[in-house]
Amino acid sequence: MRRAVLALGSTVAGLILLLSFRSHTGSAASAGVSAAGTGSQSPSAAPSASAGGSAGGSMGGAASPTPAAGGGAGGRVVTGDVINGPYGPSQVAVTLSGSKITKVTVLQHTDDGSNSQQIDGNALPKLTSETLAAQSAKIDAVSGASYTSAGYIKSLQSALDKAQA
């Protein structure tokens, strides 16, 4: 069960986060601070990230674990580590009902714009369908999902590790 969730998590994170990254950058209306994000957000704690896009760039600083925020209305909320990529920090919070991910909130992302965004109602059904598609397809890894979303994947994985989902 644990493995299933983690495997799902890392696959889905790549999918989700591509999804969220794109859908939000074009949709200012979706920028809302969730209950999950308000308690634990600390952008100033993130070390500055190096600029530049080279694969040989400086590595991200070690992220300090962020304590889980309080549970929201929809279940247990666990905040992932801040992951520093070449373009800045990435951080997500996951909401779990049991071991099932019901929501992923993007607390920090590496694009310009708002630092705290939430996957909106329109994206969630898509997210769910992508989740199911990835499960049925038994994808072991995703090629072409790199850099920025890798930070999300790492942050999501750390959240799941903390949740012991």
Next chain:
Amino acid sequence: MPADSAASRLRHAEPVMGTVFSFDLPAAAGPVLPAVLRWLHWVDATFSTYRADSDVSRFGRGETELADCAPELAEVIGQCRRLSEQSGGYFTAWPGGRFDPSGLVKGWSIEHAATMLTAVGHTPVSVNGAGDVQCAGEPEPGRPWRIGIADPLRPGALAAVVAGRDFAVATSGTAERGPHIINPHTGLPATELASVTVVGPRVTSADAYATAAFAMGPAVRDWVESLDGYEALAITPDGDRWHTTGFPAYAAS
């Protein structure tokens, strides 16, 4: 106890080289993994163009001879030269005249990390460095690795799924970072393709081929068709697709 049961697998994600390397390996390889991770961080320090005191930076400034650098640098330079020749200069470790082998080092690191694990008997293994993947063995008896290819035009969706054993998948594209691959012959960002995925035995070559193919422009189709042992799938900004004649062999059922 089957060595490849789900319960005996280990997953690890390591932030290094400004990105994340993800490992899927047998739990029995756990004691070996720290050495592999240390090696990746050593590569980061040695090959970083952001660190003024790295071997690459010092060599690039002409302050040190190749013989006085880590021997891995000579190996990387050799691979860069091979791939530059094969790609008509579209892959280069001297973009803009400045020495920067970063475009090769990531793929080379992924391949070496996988080899470090398989060389001591640990399979199946997959190492995913920022979306470029080297797979060894098969994840379960009778089942190939299945690697999704991110759709550059539909964020969150997969454009295709490829399957294989002991193979590598590398993708270059604008999906996540916008136009960032420069055609070294024009100095302009490449815009002919939205993404190109190269599949073949080894990720060092697959990654460099994908980078070169992305930068190449109209000549790309003939060039990737000519690659020995490697196949390609390309997606244009309009959503058109084309692939090499051998690519369907990797199509997942």
